[in-house]
Amino acid sequence: xxxxxxxxxxxxxxxxTFASRIMGLVREMTKASFLGTTSSADxxxxxxxxxxxxxxxxxxxxxxxxxxxxxxxxxxxxxSKQNHETIQQFVSSTLTLFSxxxxxxxxxxxxxxPLIIPFFYDKGVSQEILNETxxxxxxxxxxxxxxxxxxxxxxxxxxxxxxxxxxxxxVLFNAIVIAITYALTPVLQASFPNLDNEVVAARAMSxxxxxxxxxxxxxxxxxxxxxxxxxTVTGLKKAFTNPGTKKVVMLIVPTIIGMAAYQLNDLVSTAxxxxxxxxxxxxxxxxxxxxxxxxGIFAVSIGTVILPDLSALAKRKEWxxxxxxxIRSVKIIALITIPxxxxxxxxxxxxxxxxxxxxxxxxxxxxxxxxxxVFHIAGLFFIALNRIISPAFYAQxxxxxxxxxxxxxxxxxxxxxxxxxxxxxxxxIATPLSHxxxxxxxTVKSCGIAFSLSLxxxxxxxxxxxxxxxxxxxxxxxxxxxxxxxxxxxxxxxxIAAVPVYFLRxxxxxxxxxxxxxxxxxxxxxxxxxxxxxxxxLLLFVFKDENAQVIKDGTKKIFSKFKKSKNQVKEN
Numbered sequence: 176x177x178x179x180x181x182x183x184x185x186x187x188x189x190x191x192t193f194a195s196r197i198m199g200l201v202r203e204m205t206k207a208s209f210l211g212t213t214s215s216a217d218x219x220x221x222x223x224x225x226x227x228x229x230x231x232x233x234x235x236x237x238x239x240x241x242x243x244x245x246x247x248x249x250x251x252x253x254x255s256k257q258n259h260e261t262i263q264q265f266v267s268s269t270l271t272l273f274s275x276x277x278x279x280x281x282x283x284x285x286x287x288x289p290l291i292i293p294f295f296y297d298k299g300v301s302q303e304i305l306n307e308t309x310x311x312x313x314x315x316x317x318x319x320x321x322x323x324x325x326x327x328x329x330x331x332x333x334x335x336x337x338x339x340x341x342x343x344x345x346v347l348f349n350a351i352v353i354a355i356t357y358a359l360t361p362v363l364q365a366s367f368p369n370l371d372n373e374v375v376a377a378r379a380m381s382x383x384x385x386x387x388x389x390x391x392x393x394x395x396x397x398x399x400x401x402x403x404x405x406x407t408v409t410g411l412k413k414a415f416t417n418p419g420t421k422k423v424v425m426l427i428v429p430t431i432i433g434m435a436a437y438q439l440n441d442l443v444s445t446a447x448x449x450x451x452x453x454x455x456x457x458x459x460x461x462x463x464x465x466x467x468x469x470x471g472i473f474a475v476s477i478g479t480v481i482l483p484d485l486s487a488l489a490k491r492k493e494w495x496x497x498x499x500x501x502i503r504s505v506k507i508i509a510l511i512t513i514p515x516x517x518x519x520x521x522x523x524x525x526x527x528x529x530x531x532x533x534x535x536x537x538x539x540x541x542x543x544x545x546x547x548x549v550f551h552i553a554g555l556f557f558i559a560l561n562r563i564i565s566p567a568f569y570a571q572x573x574x575x576x577x578x579x580x581x582x583x584x585x586x587x588x589x590x591x592x593x594x595x596x597x598x599x600x601x602x603x604i605a606t607p608l609s610h611x612x613x614x615x616x617x618t619v620k621s622c623g624i625a626f627s628l629s630l631x632x633x634x635x636x637x638x639x640x641x642x643x644x645x646x647x648x649x650x651x652x653x654x655x656x657x658x659x660x661x662x663x664x665x666x667x668x669x670x671i672a673a674v675p676v677y678f679l680r681x682x683x684x685x686x687x688x689x690x691x692x693x694x695x696x697x698x699x700x701x702x703x704x705x706x707x708x709x710x711x712x713l714l715l716f717v718f719k720d721e722n723a724q725v726i727k728d729g730t731k732k733i734f735s736k737f738k739k740s741k742n743q744v745k746e747n
Contacts, residue, residue: 191342211535265419355383554629595623
């Protein structure tokens, strides 16, 4: 895929993902409005996190690192009618396996939920909270099955270089969750008057999750039919013995181990957060939602776009183009995430207040979320970078090295959590730090969880670069050189752009204070973001950055299309 093609495909998916992440924020705003940082918010967060963890582990990850490269390899090999039948058998067998295993996990998960939930709470928590969290978890566990099917459909479409439909499904999901929360909450309140409003709202959101997952799968099905591939299932024996599915399983097994290590970071963080105190789980998740907005728009989008092409280039052994795409992708990630990190550090409080602040999400909730957000955003670039570099390994059928990197980073995360945030009455750095900075021990520990995740992401990046030396097809030295130079440039540009925003911010907040939060915080955020972006873009052009021309060409294209459509309207 050429430079323009990469940017174009990435832009299409990024726009879709941007819309989905915006809707995801609206969903979190809805959650903040109904639940705040209460015990019900924590319960919903834990309940949703468990099936979501399995989704990332078995569904999305398996599709990206195992199914897509294998599927793409089949297509690249031969386009004959005979091979088409072979590929169709592979597709049907893989769908069968995914459906079978996800169904088994759902059933087992629902059975053992009461044994799992206490792991996320302190011993002193009430049985009522445990029961409600178990109820919500069981309610949302089937989400794993429907989203696994949706992820498989996405794999077929992405393998055919079709990204828009699967990019839109998260928008649909979030819209359905929001709509059902608002529509169903009053109905459940009338039906269960003895239950707290927060409990009822959490149940309504849970119903929304299930419904939204179903629509994610159904929406993609017509587009699958247009590709010519059938979404049929076959017998388990045929599924297990299919050569293609055997290859997928061989790729998945080590990857699941590595991904399990990565996902266990979230698991450990959530478990420790639940034991620290009320509201810590929800504040961490509110913060992560903001971080995932950037990750989803850019890192995931670019990673999704480049994987099929990296797989095809690896198949043809076109390593020069392979490395060129990889370097270009890393630079694009640095271009976005580093400036966003600096802007977020300056205007983080305003962003959180704009998005979440309500009667239930008060100033204390804002401060609690801001504290962890600062440490989450510090690791943004490394988390994004990992999602770009890993596909370079997956495209070559190498899942063992990223697996090892993920496992080692998980071990470091556990170590960091023990140092900064361990909830038990043992020797911890949290106590002296709370005295030094004159903040509560709860604040130090919640920040410690976020900081641990950022540090472990950095360690993951380091290990991936070390392991690149074992991959002669990847020019690790050239990649590292280009990356470091570009990082230094982006940090310099970001600091220059952040200084005027820092001094401008108080005046903007003062000028628009006293209005609804969308005005009092929204307008200052918009103006400061525009000032920051304009300074950054100006610096790109002044120093003749390679991406400045891409921005210029894209702007010209947009204006030309606008002018053309305007002329057509006049003619009509």
